[in-house]
Amino acid sequence: MTLPESNSPAQKLDRSDTRLRHDEGLSGALRGFIDRVRSGELGLLPVAVGLLVISIVFSILNPVFLAPNNLVNLLFDASAIGFIALGVVCVLLLGEIDLSVGSMSGLASAMIGVLWVRSGLPMPIAVTGALAAGAAVGLVYAMLRNRFGMPSFVATLAGLLALLGAQLYLLGPSGSINLPFSSPLVRFGQVMVMPDWFSHLLALLPGAVLIINGLRKMSLRSAANLSYEAASLLILRAFTLTLGLQFAVYYLNQGRGIPWMFAIFVLFVMIMHYALKRTKWGRSVYAVGGNPEAARRAGINVERIRMSAFVLCSMFATVGGILGAARLASASQQAGTADVNLNAIAAAVIGGTSLFGGRGTAWAALFGILVIQAISNGLTLLNLSSSLRYMITGGVLAIAVIIDSMARQSRASHGRG
Amino acid sequence: MENQKSADAKECILRLRGISKQFGAVSALSDIELDVHAGEVVALVGDNGAGKSTLVKVLAGVHQPSSGTIEWCGENVTLDTPSRALDLGIATVYQDLSLCENLDVVANLFLGQELSPYALDEIQMEVRAWTLLQELSARIPSVREPIAALSGGQRQTVAIARSLLLDPKIIMLDEPTAALGVAQTAEVLNLIERVRDRGHGVILISHNMEDVRAVADRIVVLRLGRNNGVFNADTSQSDLVAAITGATDNSVSRRHARTTASQEG
Numbered sequence: 001m002t003l004p005e006s007n008s009p010a011q012k013l014d015r016s017d018t019r020l021r022h023d024e025g026l027s028g029a030l031r032g033f034i035d036r037v038r039s040g041e042l043g044l045l046p047v048a049v050g051l052l053v054i055s056i057v058f059s060i061l062n063p064v065f066l067a068p069n070n071l072v073n074l075l076f077d078a079s080a081i082g083f084i085a086l087g088v089v090c091v092l093l094l095g096e097i098d099l100s101v102g103s104m105s106g107l108a109s110a111m112i113g114v115l116w117v118r119s120g121l122p123m124p125i126a127v128t129g130a131l132a133a134g135a136a137v138g139l140v141y142a143m144l145r146n147r148f149g150m151p152s153f154v155a156t157l158a159g160l161l162a163l164l165g166a167q168l169y170l171l172g173p174s175g176s177i178n179l180p181f182s183s184p185l186v187r188f189g190q191v192m193v194m195p196d197w198f199s200h201l202l203a204l205l206p207g208a209v210l211i212i213n214g215l216r217k218m219s220l221r222s223a224a225n226l227s228y229e230a231a232s233l234l235i236l237r238a239f240t241l242t243l244g245l246q247f248a249v250y251y252l253n254q255g256r257g258i259p260w261m262f263a264i265f266v267l268f269v270m271i272m273h274y275a276l277k278r279t280k281w282g283r284s285v286y287a288v289g290g291n292p293e294a295a296r297r298a299g300i301n302v303e304r305i306r307m308s309a310f311v312l313c314s315m316f317a318t319v320g321g322i323l324g325a326a327r328l329a330s331a332s333q334q335a336g337t338a339d340v341n342l343n344a345i346a347a348a349v350i351g352g353t354s355l356f357g358g359r360g361t362a363w364a365a366l367f368g369i370l371v372i373q374a375i376s377n378g379l380t381l382l383n384l385s386s387s388l389r390y391m392i393t394g395g396v397l398a399i400a401v402i403i404d405s406m407a408r409q410s411r412a413s414h415g416r417g
Numbered sequence: 418m419e420n421q422k423s424a425d426a427k428e429c430i431l432r433l434r435g436i437s438k439q440f441g442a443v444s445a446l447s448d449i450e451l452d453v454h455a456g457e458v459v460a461l462v463g464d465n466g467a468g469k470s471t472l473v474k475v476l477a478g479v480h481q482p483s484s485g486t487i488e489w490c491g492e493n494v495t496l497d498t499p500s501r502a503l504d505l506g507i508a509t510v511y512q513d514l515s516l517c518e519n520l521d522v523v524a525n526l527f528l529g530q531e532l533s534p535y536a537l538d539e540i541q542m543e544v545r546a547w548t549l550l551q552e553l554s555a556r557i558p559s560v561r562e563p564i565a566a567l568s569g570g571q572r573q574t575v576a577i578a579r580s581l582l583l584d585p586k587i588i589m590l591d592e593p594t595a596a597l598g599v600a601q602t603a604e605v606l607n608l609i610e611r612v613r614d615r616g617h618g619v620i621l622i623s624h625n626m627e628d629v630r631a632v633a634d635r636i637v638v639l640r641l642g643r644n645n646g647v648f649n650a651d652t653s654q655s656d657l658v659a660a661i662t663g664a665t666d667n668s669v670s671r672r673h674a675r676t677t678a679s680q681e682g
Contacts, residue, residue: 013544013547014543014547014559014560014561017556017557017558017559019558020558020559217540220540221540224540224541224543224544225544226540226543226544278536278537279534279535279536279537280531280534280535280537281534283520283524283528283531283537284529286517286519286520286524287517287520287524287528287529289519290517290518290519290520291515291516291517291518291519293515294515294516294517294528295517295528295529296499297477297479297499297509297511297515298499298515298528298529298530299498299499299500299503299529299530300528300529301500358517358519358520359519411565412565
C-alpha cells in the first residue's frame with residue numbers, strides 16, 4: 001500500500017472552501033477536540049473524568065478498590081447490566097425510553113429458573129424461550145407506541161409493574177430457584193476467564209484494526225480526492241490504545257483474568273456500534289431520533305425502526321437478566337428490581353447517549369456501565385447500607401442528566417443542534 | 418424554436434382531477450385540477466391559506482386526498498406514503514426543509530437512499546455530495562458538519578440537492594427562494610431551468626412574482642382551495658395579483674392603470 005504524498009488543503013474536494021480552518025497534525029487535533037468540548041460535544045470526557053475521580057476517591061477510602069481481583073469482579077458485574085444498557089441506548093437514540101428493562105431482566109431470570117431448573121427443559125430451550133418472551137414484550141411496546149401513539153415512558157411504566165407481576169407469579173411462593181453451580185451457564189457467569197496469552201493477543205486486535213481501517217480509508221479517500229487524517233496521528237492513536245489495553249490486560253491477569261462474559265459483552269457493543277454507524281438501519285435510527293417527520297418524508301419506515309429498537313431493547317434486557325441469574329446462580333424475586341433499571345439507564349446517559357434522541361453511540365453502554373459499576377462496587381466495599389447507595393446512585397443519575405441537558409443547550413448556542 | 422419543438426413532444430406526466438381535501442369542517446382543497454408536462458415549469462401561486470402547501474403534501478404522499486384522481490403517466494395511482502411518491506419519481510423540497518439537524522450534510526442528502534445498506538459507502542457518498550453541491554454552486558464549507566451548524570440558505574441548498582439525488586421526473590419546490598440571498602436565488606432559478614431542460618417537470622410554489630414570472634411556463638393560481646385561472650409567463654403582475662386576491666381593484670392594478678394611462682396619454 002503506498003501512502004499518498006500530498007495532502008495540501010487547496011486541492012482537496014472537501015477543503016476548497018477558504019473559510020474552513022484546517023486542523024493538521026497533533027496540535028490541530030487537540031484544537032479540534034477543545035473546540036468540540038466547548039461547543040457541547042463532550043464525547044467520552046465525562047466518563048474519563050468520572051472514572052478518574054471515582055478511582056482516586058475510592059482507592060483512598062479503601063485500597064482494595066483498585067486490586068486486580070476487585071476489578072475482575074467489577075467486570076463480571078458490569079457485563080450483565082451492560083447488556084441491558086446496550087438495549088437502552090437503542091431506544092434512547094429514538095428519543096424513546098424503556099423503564100421496564102429491570103423487570104424484563106427479572107422476568108427472564110425467573111423464566112430460566114422455571115423452564116430449565118424446575119421443569120427440566122434443556123438450557124438452550126429455556127434461553128430461547130426467555131428471548132422469545134423479550135421479543136414479544138418489545139413488540140407490544142412498539143405496537144402501543146405506533147398504533148395508539150402511547151408515549152413510551154407510560155407504556156413501559158405499565159410494563160414495569162406487569163412484568164414484575166409475571167416474575168413473581170412464575171417464581172411462586174418459594175420465591176427463588178437456585179441454578180446448578182456446575183452448569184456451563186453459571187460457570188460462564190461466575191468463573192470462566194480467558195487464558196492470559198489469549199487476552200494479550202485479543203488486546204492487540206483493536207490497534208491493528210484501527211491501523212488497517214485507517215490506512216484503507218486513507219488510500220480510498222485520497223483516490224477520491226478527499227482530505228484524510230495524517231498517518232502519524234493514526235499510528236499514535238493505535239499505539240496509545242494498544243499500550244493502554246495491554247497494560248489493563250496485564251494488570252487484570254494479576255488477578256483471575258478477563259471474564260469471558262465481559263469479552264462477549266464488548267463483542268456485542270462492537271456489533272451494535274457497526275450496526276448503528278455503518279448500516280442503513282443505524283442511519284435511520286439516528287434520523288428518526290433527530291426528526292421523525294423528516295425521516296418519514298425521506299421514505300424511512302419509522303414504525304418499523306421503532307419496532308426494531310424496542311424489540312432489541314427488550315431482548316438485550318433478557319440477555320442481561322439471564323447473565324445476571326448466572327452471576328448470582330439463582331433466579332429470585334429480587335432479580336431485576338431496585339436499582340437495576342436506573343443503573344442501566346444512567347449508564348447509557350453517562351456514556352453520552354442523549355435523553356432527547358438522536359445522539360450517542362453503542363460505546364456509551366460500555367463506558368457508562370463501567371462508571372456506574374465502579375461507584376456501586378466502591379460503595380459496597382465501604383460497607384455502606386443500601387439506603388445510602390440508592391441515594392448516591394440517584395444523585396449520579398441526576399448529575400448525568402444535568403450534564404446532558406447543559407451540553408444540549410451549549411450545542412444549540414454553538415449551532416450544533 | 419427549440420422550445421416549441423419540446424413543447425410538442427412533451428407528454429403529460431401528472432394529471433390531477435377533482436382533488437379535494439377536508440380537514441374536519443375545513444375544505445383545504447376543493448375540486449383542484451392540475452396538469453404537469455415533462456419539461457415545463459408550473460408555478461403554483463396563491464395567498465396564504467390558498468391550499469398550496471396542502472396540494473404539495475397530497476402530491477408528496479403525506480396527506481391523502483378526500484376525493485379525486487391522480488393520474489401518473491396515464492395510469493391512476495394512489496400516493497399513500499412518501500416512499501410511494503419517491504418511487505414514482507416525485508421529489509419534494511418542503512418549506513420546513515425536513516432535514517435531520519443531528520446528522521451531517523452527507524447523511525441528510527442520502528437519507529433513505531444510502532449506498533450499500535449493510536456497509537455504508539461513506540466515501541462514495543461524500544464524493545457524490547460534493548459533486549452535487551458544486552453543480553448547484555453551493556457554498557457549504559464542510560459536508561461533515563451537522564445540519565444544525567448551517568445557515569438557512571445553506572440548509573435550503575442541501576434540501577434542493579437532496580431532491581435531485583434520485584433523478585426524479587417531477588420536482589416540487591415549496592418556497593425555495595424564500596430564505597436565499599440574491600446570488601443563491603439566481604442560482605436556484607438557473608437550476609430550475611436546467612432541470613426543466615433535462616426533461617423534468619417542475620412545480621414551483623412561491624410568493625415572489627418576479628421569480629415566478631422569470632422561470633414559469635404556466636402559472637396556476639389557487640384561491641381559497643380552488644382553481645382560479647391558469648396564466649402564462651407574459652401575464653402582467655396586476656392580472657396575477659387580481660387572480661390571487663380575487664379583487665381587481667388593488668394598489669398594484671391602480672398603479673398599472675396609471676402607468677398605462679400616462680404612456681398612452
